[in-house]
Amino acid sequence: MKLLLVLSNFIIPVTVLVIVVFGALRRVNLYEAFLEGAKTGLQTVVDILPTLIGLFVAVEVLRAGGLLEILTSLLTPLETWLGFPAALAPLTLVRLVSSSAAVGLLTELFADYGPDSFLGRTASIMMCCTETVFYTMSLYFMSVKVTKPGRTLFCALAANFVGVWAALAITGWVFGK
Amino acid sequence: MLNVIWGFFLIGGILTGAFLGRMDLVTNAVIDGGGNALELAFAMAGVVAAWAGVLRIAEKAGMIDLLSEKMGPFLDFLFPQVPRDHPARNYIAANFAANFLGLGWAATPAGLLAMKELAKLNRQGERASNAMCMFLVVNMSSLQLVTVNIIAYRAEYGSAAPAEIVGPGIAATLLTTVVGILLAKILEGREKP
Numbered sequence: 243m244k245l246l247l248v249l250s251n252f253i254i255p256v257t258v259l260v261i262v263v264f265g266a267l268r269r270v271n272l273y274e275a276f277l278e279g280a281k282t283g284l285q286t287v288v289d290i291l292p293t294l295i296g297l298f299v300a301v302e303v304l305r306a307g308g309l310l311e312i313l314t315s316l317l318t319p320l321e322t323w324l325g326f327p328a329a330l331a332p333l334t335l336v337r338l339v340s341s342s343a344a345v346g347l348l349t350e351l352f353a354d355y356g357p358d359s360f361l362g363r364t365a366s367i368m369m370c371c372t373e374t375v376f377y378t379m380s381l382y383f384m385s386v387k388v389t390k391p392g393r394t395l396f397c398a399l400a401a402n403f404v405g406v407w408a409a410l411a412i413t414g415w416v417f418g419k
Numbered sequence: 420m421l422n423v424i425w426g427f428f429l430i431g432g433i434l435t436g437a438f439l440g441r442m443d444l445v446t447n448a449v450i451d452g453g454g455n456a457l458e459l460a461f462a463m464a465g466v467v468a469a470w471a472g473v474l475r476i477a478e479k480a481g482m483i484d485l486l487s488e489k490m491g492p493f494l495d496f497l498f499p500q501v502p503r504d505h506p507a508r509n510y511i512a513a514n515f516a517a518n519f520l521g522l523g524w525a526a527t528p529a530g531l532l533a534m535k536e537l538a539k540l541n542r543q544g545e546r547a548s549n550a551m552c553m554f555l556v557v558n559m560s561s562l563q564l565v566t567v568n569i570i571a572y573r574a575e576y577g578s579a580a581p582a583e584i585v586g587p588g589i590a591a592t593l594l595t596t597v598v599g600i601l602l603a604k605i606l607e608g609r610e611k612p
Contacts (some may be wrong), residue, residue, distance in 0.1 A: 279475025299452030305434030370588030
């Protein structure tokens with residue numbers, strides 16, 4: 243397991259190394275190319291800034307007003323009725339809207355039950371296979387002025403739903419209850 | 420649709436805040452929200468720019484071409500509407516590869532460029548095309564080799580084996596990706612030529 247953590251420290255430097263060496267071999271003007279890309283990268287950040295601000299304001303108001311808690315408390319009985327652990331229900335909803343809030347819930351679960359408990363493991367795997375759907379979708383679609391995501395939302399939510407249940411089932415199989 | 424959701428967040432949030440007597444918190448949220456977004460953007464500007472720079476080197480060296488060539492059959496299946504020689508394919512390939520390696524910051528610039536190229540092919544106006552839908556569904560199903568930050572949180576809270584969730588995590592993610600792709604394929608709409 244230590245090995246995996248060490249390996250994960252290698253991913254970024256090795257990716258950069260491979261690309262730069264490859265570029266050098268192909269006689270790319272490395273620094274020039276880098277600056278060219280970095281400039282477009284910065285431009286990209288500036289371009290998405292208004293979307294980001296809009297997203298943050300909306301999501302933080304949603305949380306601060308207490309609506310997210312209400313929605314969660316409405317969803318929890320439904321999920322427990324389906325056989326889902328009540329302690330994990332808030333995470334399923336919050337994860338869709340805010341990454342930082344989801345991490346907050348995750349660490350709370352870790353503190354309460356321990357990361358190696360059934361709930362801790364399930365929550366960890368849930369975080370791996372789900373995504374802040376609303377955030378990502380807004381960022382990408384709004385960047386090209388697409389406001390009608392069509393089936394994208396449904397497909398993403400369905401995939402998320404499957405992921406949440408898969409996390410629960412897989413944890414049970416692999417680690418036991 | 421996105422307009423409606425965004426409006427719902429704000430209107431719903433403020434009204435609930437009024438009912439629950441949490442208007443002070445809502446006030447802070449309105450004031451701080453923009454600032455927090457700026458802070459994030461500021462933090463991410465450096466990383467995104469650096470990765471976009473590295474990405475450009477890879478592009479000029481022909482590595483991205485190579486990557487999208489290797490992913491050819493997969494891309495053909497997912498994006499039949501995108502012509503083989505279209506730059507969108509390269510950026511999509513780079514985005515998927517970066518996401519897979521867990522290089523989120525590198526994935527973002529490639530992803531936004533991919534979206535820009537897909538928008539050029541989109542004849543549905545403000546509606547998402549099949550290719551856009553498929554791209555985001557795969558992107559959001561978060562297929563990733565190692566989720567470094569989750570492992571780090573687990574280690575922080577005293578897990579005996581922080582990385583033990585990697586294998587099961589990959590299995591769960593594979594499943595969500597496959598489900599997402601299948602659903603997006605089944606629900607694919609007819610598009611104006």
